[in-house]
Amino acid sequence: MTAKKLLLIDGNSLMFRAFFALHNALDHFTNHDGLHTNAIYAFKNMLETVIKQEQPTHILVAFDAGKTTFRTVKYANYKGGRAKMPSELAEQLPYMREFLDSYGIKWYELKDYEADDIIGTLAKEAEAVGFSTTIVTGDRDLTQLTTTKTTVQVTVKGVNQLETYTPAHVKAKLGIEPGQIVDLKGLMGDTSDNYPGVTKVGEKTALKLLTQFDSIDNLYAHIDELKQSKMKENLINDKDQAYMSRDLARIRTDAPLKVQLDDTIYHGPDQAKLIEFYKAMDFNAFLAQLDVTTGTATPQMQNNAMYTLLNGDNLDVLQQLKQPISLIIEMLDDNYHTATLDGFVLGSEGHWYVSNDISLLQEPTIKSLLTDAAIKKSVFDLKRTYVALNRLDIKLAGVDFDLLLASYLLNTNNNSNDLGEIARLHDYTQVETDEAVYGKGAKRQIPADQKLFFTHLANKARAITDLRLPLSDQLKQHAQWDLFIDLEMPLAIVLADMEIAGITVDAQRLTTMQGEFKQRLAQIQKNIYEIAGTEFNINSPKQLSEILFEKLQLPVIKKTKTGYSTSVDVLEKLRSASPIIDEILNYRQISKIQSTYVEGLLKQIHPDHKVHTRYLQTLTQTGRLSSVDPNLQNIPARLEEGRQIRQAFIPRHKDWEIFSSDYSQVELRVLAHISGDENMQAAFRENRDIHANTAMKIFGLDRPEQVTPNMRRQAKATNFGIVYGISDYGLSQNIGITRKQAKQFIEAYFEQYPKVKTWTEAIVQTAREQGYVETLLHRRRYLPDIHSKNFNLRSFAERTAMNTPIQGSAADIIKIAMIQMAQKLKAEKLQATMLLQVHDELIFEAPKSELPILEKLVPSVMDSAIQLDVPLKVDSGHGATWYDVKA
DNA sequence: GTAGTCACG
C-alpha cells in the first residue's frame, strides 16, 4: 500500500496572492468576454508546482463561505475595516471553482466557518488515519496546525517560494511550540484580522511572556508574581480581550464538515473539460501544453521553425526576404567585445536562414543588407549586435526594433537577458531559453548536434518577428513609444560607440601605484598583528571580529546575520577604544584601492591599452545605466588616496585632454520641477546654494551668514533624504541625531517646502491606485509591494515610489543629452569623443584645440536637454588626466 | 552561490 498524502489548500489566501502577484498585468489578463483571468492564471501555475512537488494522493481546496462566521458572532469587529475584495478578483471566483472542477480537485466551503477551520478539521481527521498532510497558505496563523505528520507551507515572496513549517521550524523561528501560537496571538492581537490582544503588547513582549509562562492561562494564574509595571496593568485590564483574541485565533478542528477524506481523492484533470475551460479563458499557452490525443499533460510541445543553411552559393535568397528582417548574431559569452561569434540567423515570416560561418557576413549580399539604413531590421539587444558586427567592420544600420529594450521598458522588473525567458514573460513559448540549449557555467557550449543549434537560432529569430507587433502595441498603449524609438534605441548606438572607443589606461602608472600600496599594506599589516598579538587574515570579517570583539573585548555595536559587524560606521565608533581601529580602517581603504582599482583595472586592459566597459542598458529599476567589466562608474573620487587612480585614465593622443561636464543638483531640480514647490524653485532660479537655503529655512535663520557648516551638512542630508523617500530613522542614522530630532527636521522641511510634501503623498497614492510610477518620459516602474501586508516591503515600495520618478527622470535627461551630444560632435566634425557617463556626468577626450568649443557646446547641450520649470546647471573642467579634471 | 564590505552617483 502506498502512503497517503493529503494536500490542503487555503483557497482564499492563495487566490489573493495569485491576484496580486499578477496585479501589474491585470489589463493583460482578460479573455474575449472581458473577464479578468490573472488570479486563475497564477493560481493554476502555483497549483501545478505544488502538486508536482508534493505528489499528493488527496487534495482539497478550502474557501471562506461568506462575511459572517462564528467568529463575527463572538466579536463583531472581526476582520472589520478590511477593504472589500476588488471586483476584478470577485468576478473570477466562480471560474476558479469551475477550474478546480475540471482539474479534478475537490473544493469546499462551509457556512459560518472560515477556510482555516475546514483545513484544521480535515488535517486532524487525516492524521488520525495515518495520512501525511501538507497545508499551503499565505497566512502564518495556520502554522499552529503543524505536527509531526502535518507541515504547513507559507508563501514568502510572490507565489512560488514557500517556507516550510515543521514543529521544529516554528520552535526555531519563534521559540515556542505550534500549540502556543494561539496564546501568542491572544496577547499580541492581529491588526489585519482586526482583533486587539493586550494593549502595548507586541510580538516581542508576547514571546517573552510565553517563554516564561507557557500559556495565557498560566500567565494569569501567576499574574501576581509580575513586578508592578504598566505592562502588568495592561495585562490585568485586558484579560477578557486576551482570552477572546486567543479564541478567535484558534483554528477549529471540529467543524461539522459534509466532506469525507475519500471525497478528496485526486484522480487528475478531466482533459475535455480542462480544454473547454482554457479555451473559455483564452489560456492559449496552457492549451498548447496539453497533448490532446493522449489526454495527459506533456512537457512543452515545441513547434520548431524550419531553417535553411546558408552557404556561399545561396545568398541571393536573402534578397527576397520581407521586411522587417529579424537578425541575431549569436555569442555564448556575455562580453561581446571579446566573445567568439558562434553563428547568425536572418529571416522573416517562415523563412529562416542560418549559418555558423561568420565569414559569410562579409559577403556583399549580406553586408549591404546589414549596413543599409533603408532595410528595416529587428534584433534582440541592439548594442550587443552592433558591437559584434563592428568587430567585423560592419556598421549595422536600419534597426528599428529591439526586443530586449522593448521588454525592459514595458516592465523594468524583467531584467533577464535571455531571449527565451523574455519571450515567456510575454506568453510566447515557441523558443527555448539559451540556458536550456547551451547550458550554464563551465558546461555552456554549442550543442554537439548542429541541428539543435540552428533550430534554436531560427526559433529565436522567429520569436523576435512574432513579438515585434504585440510589444510595439503595448509600448504605444503605455505612451512609451517615443521613449523607445527616440531615446533608448538611438542611445544604444551612442553607448555602443562609447564602449568601442574605450578609454586609455596608463598601465605604467598603475603598476607604480601597485608597488607603493604593496609596501604600505605590509607595514600596516605588521602594525595590526603587533597590536593584536597574533597574525590573522584582516580581510576576513569573521577572523577580524574574533580579534576585535573576543580577544580585545571591544564593545559590540552592531550585529550581522552571521556574526558581529565590522563595517566603517561600527569601526568609526570604536576609534577611541583601541589604536588597532585606525590601522584597520587604513588597511581596508588601501586594500580596496589595491585589489579593485589597481589590480582589478590592470586585468581589464585590452591590447589597445584601453578598457572597454559595457553599459547595461536594461538592468536598473530606475532607468539609470550600470557599467561592468570594468565598472567605470565607481572610480574613487571622494578621498584623495583613491582619487589618484584617476591619474591612470588618460587621453588616447598626446596633446589631447580629458574634458568633463556634470549636472549640478539635477535630482533636486527635478524634484523642484515635478513637485511644483515655489520655494524650492525660487532657490534654483536665483542660483542659491540649495543646501544652505534649506538650512536657513529649517533652522529659521534670516541670513546666509548664519548658516554654520554643520547646519549645512544636516540640511544637505535632509535634501538627500527627501530624494530617497525620507524616513526619520534613516535620516537620524545618517547624520547621527535622534529620531525625534530627525522627525522635527522633516516637519520643518515640509513646512518650508509644502508642495514637496503634497507631492510625496500624491505619488505614493498614485502608486497604490495604478500599481506603478513614471518618470518625466514615461519610464515605468511597477511597485506590487505597495499593497503588501508586510510593513517592510510596503515601506520600501513607498520610498521607491518617491525616489524612482526623481532618479529616473534625471536618468532620462542625461540620456537625451547624450544622444544630442553625439549628433553635435558628428555634425560639427569634431575629433572630440564621448567616452563615459557617470549618472550626472559626461566625460570626453579631445585635442586641446577643441577645448574652447567643448566648454561652450557640452554645457549648452546638457542644460537644454529638457525644459523644466527650473534651470539646469552644468559645471565643466578639463585636464591632462581624469584626475586633473577640476571645475 | 551568498554574505560582508566598500567604491560611485
Added chain:
DNA sequence: ACGTACGTGACTACC
C-alpha cells in the same frame, strides 16, 4: 510594534 535611507558592481572569504 514593525526596522529602513535610493540606485549600482567588484572583491574577498567561506560553504
